[in-house]
Amino acid sequence: MNITSSRKFPKVKRDSFTLVELLVVISIIGLLAGLGLPAINGGIQAGRKAEVAGMAESIKTAVNAFYAEYSTYPTNSSGTTFSNTSLEFLGIMSTTTNTNGGNCRGIAFLEVPPKFTNANGIVTPRGFSTNTNNTFFILIDTGGLGFVNPKLVSDTLTNTNGASSVAVWVLDPKDTKGQKAVGTFR
Numbered sequence: 001m002n003i004t005s006s007r008k009f010p011k012v013k014r015d016s017f018t019l020v021e022l023l024v025v026i027s028i029i030g031l032l033a034g035l036g037l038p039a040i041n042g043g044i045q046a047g048r049k050a051e052v053a054g055m056a057e058s059i060k061t062a063v064n065a066f067y068a069e070y071s072t073y074p075t076n077s078s079g080t081t082f083s084n085t086s087l088e089f090l091g092i093m094s095t096t097t098n099t100n101g102g103n104c105r106g107i108a109f110l111e112v113p114p115k116f117t118n119a120n121g122i123v124t125p126r127g128f129s130t131n132t133n134n135t136f137f138i139l140i141d142t143g144g145l146g147f148v149n150p151k152l153v154s155d156t157l158t159n160t161n162g163a164s165s166v167a168v169w170v171l172d173p174k175d176t177k178g179q180k181a182v183g184t185f186r
Contacts, residue, residue, distance in 0.1 A: 045174070048128045049182050055116055056136060056168040056183035059085060062093050062110035063140065063166045066103070073140045073166075074102055085122035085136040085168075129173040136183065139167045150181065 066074050073081050074092050082089045092103050093110040103109075115125040123133035139148045141164070148167045169183025 048125070049172075052124055052128055052170060052182050053184065055112075055122070056170070058110060059093075059122065059136060059138070059168045060164075060166045060184050063138070063168075065109050066093065067165075069105070069107060069109075070102060072102065073142060081140045081142055082138050084138060087119065087121040089138075090117065090121045124170055128170075134170050134173075136168050136170050141165045 063073060074089065075081055076086070076088050090110075090112065094108055094112055095106075112122055116122055118133055120133070121135055123135050126133065128134075137150070139150055141148050146165075148164055150167055150169065164184075167184065169181040172180040172182050174180075
């Protein structure tokens with residue numbers, strides 16, 4: 001006996017993706033994102049370090065320009081050279097209206113972007129360090145020795161006797177021992 005039906009079945013349309021295909025694509029995208037995000041975060045942190053190192057170089061150049069103009073290094077109100085980028089340092093080096101503190105000609109030696117300043121003076125930008133904005137350390141060779149020793153200011157550093165008249169740095173926030181610095185020693 002042969003049973004035939006006059007009813008025809010519709011052809012299956014293949015215009016959409018199956019659930020399995022969608023899940024495979026989503027898992028591949030998730031895997032690629034998981035591999036790429038750490039590299040992106042590392043690049044962002046390296047960019048922040050480069051930005052801070054550039055600011056340290058600008059501060060060093062400004063201190064040397066001050067010395068070239070006045071034949072002396074900038075000093076604070078008590079007459080000693082600066083050991084960090086305090087608000088008083090910022091006032092002497094970056095404004096043309098403050099003629100106190102040795103900048104009697106009112107020359108702006110340093111132009112500081114707003115993200116590098118707060119009530120403490122010149123600091124690291126937000127995001128460089130997790131807990132706070134840190135001021136930069138400054139070490140000036142006032143004795144004419146031809147080198148500076150950053151260990152005199154921060155004894156945990158591994159950098160010693162940099163052949164320079166001025167060194168400017170900030171401690172690396174990723175270094176838990178406080179031995180690495182971001183800045184300029186040459």
